Amino acid sequence: MIFYFSSTGNSKHVADMIAKRTGEETVSMADCVKKMQYDFKLKKGERIGFVYPIYCWSLPSVVEEFVKNVSIEKYGKHYTYSVATCGVATGGADMELAKILSKKGIGLHATFSVTMVDNYTLVFNVKNAAKNEAKNLRAEESIKNIVFLINNKTGGYHNHHRGLWPASKATKVMYNVSRKTSPFKVSEDCIGCGLCAKQCPTRAISLDYGKPVWKNKKCALCLGCLHNCPVNAINYGPTTKNHGQYKYTEVKED
Numbered sequence: 625m626i627f628y629f630s631s632t633g634n635s636k637h638v639a640d641m642i643a644k645r646t647g648e649e650t651v652s653m654a655d656c657v658k659k660m661q662y663d664f665k666l667k668k669g670e671r672i673g674f675v676y677p678i679y680c681w682s683l684p685s686v687v688e689e690f691v692k693n694v695s696i697e698k699y700g701k702h703y704t705y706s707v708a709t710c711g712v713a714t715g716g717a718d719m720e721l722a723k724i725l726s727k728k729g730i731g732l733h734a735t736f737s738v739t740m741v742d743n744y745t746l747v748f749n750v751k752n753a754a755k756n757e758a759k760n761l762r763a764e765e766s767i768k769n770i771v772f773l774i775n776n777k778t779g780g781y782h783n784h785h786r787g788l789w790p791a792s793k794a795t796k797v798m799y800n801v802s803r804k805t806s807p808f809k810v811s812e813d814c815i816g817c818g819l820c821a822k823q824c825p826t827r828a829i830s831l832d833y834g835k836p837v838w839k840n841k842k843c844a845l846c847l848g849c850l851h852n853c854p855v856n857a858i859n860y861g862p863t864t865k866n867h868g869q870y871k872y873t874e875v876k877e878d
């Protein structure tokens with residue numbers, strides 16, 4: 625079973641690649657949290673995977689909530705792994721995950737990481753489609769290698785993008801403090817399609833006379849509403865407007 629979380633498609637792409645090779649099912653952690661569906665039963669020999677993006681060198685709040693609540697009925701021993709997708713570095717997110725899982729008696733046998741396009745457009749500019757495609761194309765080889773290792777149930781820590789991970793405790797606090805919805809603004813371009821509200825993993829948005837309103841003070845800060853808006857009508861603070869929108873698209877290999 626491959627538990628994944630993804631707001632702009634990078635982690636979903638990795639989860640789908642693993643599913644294709646292993647024949648195992650993908651399960652959206654965001655949907656499970658929304659439905660409060662936390663009970664799972666594994667088949668004999670099935671792998672347990674967690675595929676997620678890095679937020680401020682730590683786990684996205686949705687992933688943390690899911691993993692803290694999940695109950696997995698095991699059938700003997702199960703190989704357990706995680707794959708973090710990131711723009712630059714993962715910090716200590718895999719160690720954070722291992723700690724939560726160990727409290728449930730689940731060992732994390734292998735951790736992997738891959739760098740893809742950084743969707744944190746508060747800082748990064750994603751307007752250059754050719755640059756994005758080149759970065760995701762470079763990731764493809766690394767993803768295939770990860771999929772191969774997972775398929776063979778290879779153990780060990782293969783996360784090569786930890787960076788200065790001891791700082792993760794501080795960056796996690798920063799993430800939790802910064803998850804405010806007050807900087808969200810909607811422009812006149814909004815066509816009232818409701819997609820932002822529908823796809824929000826924390827149900828933070830409702831539609832008021834066809835326009836989105838952030839009814840919760842905090843959210844996951846996944847930026848999914850901003851990146852998936854069909855008319856680029858959502859901004860967060862002063863910087864995102866000039867930094868573009870990003871969604872993973874299949875890369876074309878030669």
Ligand SMILES: Cc1cc2nc3c(=O)[nH]c(=O)nc-3n(C[C@H](O)[C@H](O)[C@H](O)COP(=O)(O)O)c2cc1C
Nearest residue numbers: 630631632633634635677678680681711712713743
């Ligand atoms: C709130 C937020 C914080 C982020 N923090 C980091 C970070 O600390 N390090 C990093 O390399 N990438 C960071 N990113 C980038 C994402 O981890 C990266 O783009 C990821 O592949 C997106 O996955 P997705 O398309 O599955 O949502 C951050 C993105 C967001 C939205």
Ligand code: SF4
Nearest residue numbers: 814815817818820853
């Ligand atoms: S996704 Fe964009 S266009 Fe659709 S309701 Fe939300 S802000 Fe408006």
Ligand code: SF4
Nearest residue numbers: 824843844846847849
């Ligand atoms: S409001 Fe937007 S950024 Fe916040 S959790 Fe919902 S989709 Fe993600």
